[in-house]
Amino acid sequence: MRLVFMGTPDFAVPALRALHNAGHDIAAVYSQPPRPAGRGKALRASPVQQAAEALGLPVRHPVSLRRNQEEWDAFAALEADAAIVAAYGLILPQTMLDAPRRGCLNIHASLLPRWRGASPIQSAILAGDTQSGVTIMQMEAGLDTGPMLLSHAVPITPHTTASTLHDTLAELGGAMILRVLAENPAPRPQPEAGVTYAPRLTRDDGRIDWTETAQAVDRRVRALTPWPGTFTTLDDGTVLKIGAVELVDAPLDNRPVTALPGTVLDTRLTIACQDGAIRLTRLQRPGRGMMEAADFLRGQPLPPGTLLGNPHPDHD
Structure with missing residues (x-):
């Protein structure tokens, strides 16, 4: 034909x-x-x-x-x-x-x-x-x-x-x-x-909203990687790109009752969501490649209590 x-x-x-x-x-x-x-x-x-x-x-x-x-x-x-x-x-x-x-x-x-x-x-x-x-x-x-x-x-x-x-x-x-x-x-x-x-996607669609449920955050990362990519921010405006996450099924015994969504809960990068939690397994800081969480933490610790997700529009 x-x-x-x-x-x-x-x-x-x-x-x-x-x-x-x-x-x-x-x-x-x-x-x-x-x-x-x-x-x-x-x-x-x-x-x-x-x-x-x-x-x-x-x-x-x-x-x-x-x-x-x-x-x-x-x-x-x-x-x-x-x-x-x-x-x-x-x-x-x-x-x-x-x-x-x-x-x-x-x-x-x-x-x-x-x-x-x-x-x-x-x-x-x-x-x-x-x-x-x-x-x-x-x-x-x-x-x-x-x-x-x-x-x-x-x-x-x-x-x-x-x-x-x-x-x-x-x-x-x-x-x-x-x-x-x-x-x-x-x-x-x-x-x-x-x-x-x-709709046509934009980069801002990749911004993680930690007030969503853990399941919704997990879906956003799976849906928007590699394009437009998902990200969160530190309080100084540093953008952290997120390459993969996993849902945390087990009870979080050490989770503070008052932990805000976006709070780093432990040294394994478990992050509080509105309902439940997820764990960051691959992420990237500016100027570096995407890496496994353990390798990332050797270069930039994120101690428990760190709050992620402050708005910062000037991301790459």
Whole structure:
């Protein structure tokens, strides 16, 4: 089948490779333009562009598709049977949605209509959902509102992180889009009930609020690592990035009755929350790499009684 592929981040790469390995004719790959990255801010091609070039596929990366007649004409001239879209990052105008014979098919990392929008993987973990999945959807002008062609669920466990769920769903999406192209299932309208939206994340979403429950803090760390990352602060404004935590199940015999949320309770970095406690297992101070808690404490002790979480907006 003659296809156009449209995607940008790592999530889209398994689908691109699956389509190529299955023998589909990929006429062009669209990806967002190279962006400055790293300490030197040199331009870096997206993961999809890098994968496409390694496969010998032509890549287009328009800055915008809005009122871009030249790009619309180039897209139509590809005469694709379908366009496969996976986390591309640009809104497709109606003229592009209508150009391929079978339209544009989106690989979305949620069980629609739950978690339409930009951060479905993180939002599912944050909310305490017990499952996530992939939906292949026929695209239309609305935000992830199109009819569904195929969906498949996977469990979210108490140990699932955004990274592990991302990788699982990325591979699943590649297998599912092959099935949709082969079987051409009938579209099903999305249910009107159960619609939720996953907002675009910012760095401040990673600020730990110790007045939340221990379970909520644990979910935030699992959901927002590695991006945008979670952090807390010391009373001097020092930002501590948090890479991993664990729930403390045993009773805290030495916990002061009056300990405020955010209080360091012992020498193992057990932190009081509004309800229960968590233990920091990986963290990072400014100018250093992420490290295990024991290694961190050798360089910067945090004695019991230290209070974490004072606001400090100027974090990295």
